[in-house]
Amino acid sequence: MSKPKILVARAVFPEVIARLEAHFEVESNPSDETWSKAELIARLQGKEGAFTTGGDRIDAEVLAACPQLRICANMAVGYNNFDIAAMTAAGVLATNAPDVLTETTADFGFALLMATARRITESEHYLRAGKWTKWSYDMFAGSDIHGATLGILGMGRIGQGIARRGAHGFGMKVIYHNRSRLDAALEAECKAGYVGKDELLKTADHLVLVLPYSPESHHTIGAAELALMKPTATLVNIARGGIVDDAALAAALRNKTIAAAGLDVFEGEPTLHPELLMVPNVVLTPHIASATIPARLAMARLAADNLIGFFKENKPLTPLNPAVLAIK
Numbered sequence: 001m002s003k004p005k006i007l008v009a010r011a012v013f014p015e016v017i018a019r020l021e022a023h024f025e026v027e028s029n030p031s032d033e034t035w036s037k038a039e040l041i042a043r044l045q046g047k048e049g050a051f052t053t054g055g056d057r058i059d060a061e062v063l064a065a066c067p068q069l070r071i072c073a074n075m076a077v078g079y080n081n082f083d084i085a086a087m088t089a090a091g092v093l094a095t096n097a098p099d100v101l102t103e104t105t106a107d108f109g110f111a112l113l114m115a116t117a118r119r120i121t122e123s124e125h126y127l128r129a130g131k132w133t134k135w136s137y138d139m140f141a142g143s144d145i146h147g148a149t150l151g152i153l154g155m156g157r158i159g160q161g162i163a164r165r166g167a168h169g170f171g172m173k174v175i176y177h178n179r180s181r182l183d184a185a186l187e188a189e190c191k192a193g194y195v196g197k198d199e200l201l202k203t204a205d206h207l208v209l210v211l212p213y214s215p216e217s218h219h220t221i222g223a224a225e226l227a228l229m230k231p232t233a234t235l236v237n238i239a240r241g242g243i244v245d246d247a248a249l250a251a252a253l254r255n256k257t258i259a260a261a262g263l264d265v266f267e268g269e270p271t272l273h274p275e276l277l278m279v280p281n282v283v284l285t286p287h288i289a290s291a292t293i294p295a296r297l298a299m300a301r302l303a304a305d306n307l308i309g310f311f312k313e314n315k316p317l318t319p320l321n322p323a324v325l326a327i328k
């Protein structure tokens with residue numbers, strides 16, 4: 001029996017490609033070029049499955065042009081690159097890669113928070129530029145983490161991981177806002193109290209964003225929300241570009257209406273709003289929150305296992321639109 005044909009849209013671990021090759025006829029992208037939509041459509045011709053990453057947009061146009069496609073397995077927990085409604089309407093299964101990156105990403109959220117609040121990269125740049133000539137009492141004074149109020153917007157698994165680190169590791173008071181409130185046992189375990197969004201913005205000393213991107217969450221943090229925050233506050237975004245209005249944030253950082261920001265994700269990434277590169281009080285990282293080898297390998301293996309499970313037994317591990325599985 002011939003093997004189903006799949007496309008692996010970006011470069012990925014050789015061992016994962018080898019695993020896929022045991023089950024599929026694989027076209028891969030070892031040079032890791034970023035394909036245009038036209039190129040992606042051309043390469044998807046005749047393919048029944050796709051291994052995608054967050055930069056590969058699967059929308060109605062792609063689906064209409066690729067009628068053989070049956071599944072797209074994302075090597076990411078976020079899936080705003082998928083038009084799930086269009087995929088469901090076309091009978092194409094979508095899967096993501098949750099859980100395996102939760103603790104790694106929560107570690108990074110905390111690292112970015114600490115680097116931002118304690119001005120680590122800003123002071124390192126100063127030192128490397130040869131500007132450090134003497135100690136002074138307020139040089140690069142930042143804000144404390146321990147004992148401060150940690151606000152979390154988006155209290156899914158990663159948000160909960162950040163809450164636990166803050167409450168149990170650093171003695172922070174944790175408050176959060178989410179579409180739905182956690183049950184009492186989980187709130188107690190995370191030592192986190194539910195508050196309204198405005199109260200979160202007004203009260204947090206450090207605010208971490210971990211909510212999923214959707215048209216509804218576009219610019220959840222804009223000029224009005226930034227104006228509610230304390231002038232001493234730090235803002236950390238490890239969620240998705242587009243959740244923050246980057247132009248409004250750059251203005252708030254320039255005018256010091258908030259103290260600092262730590263950003264791993266950006267509107268229009270990998271291009272950044274130019275003003276973010278000009279302001280000193282921001283720590284910028286290139287979308288690396290889940291970037292440890294064990295986490296990335298687990299994400300890639302899960303995406304591969306979703307493809308294998310789907311074609312073998314109609315049993316993907318982490319389906320996003322499982323209704324598609326019933327239509328066979």
Ligand code: GLV
Nearest residue numbers: 075076077078290
């Ligand atoms: C990374 O951003 C992910 O969604 O996994």
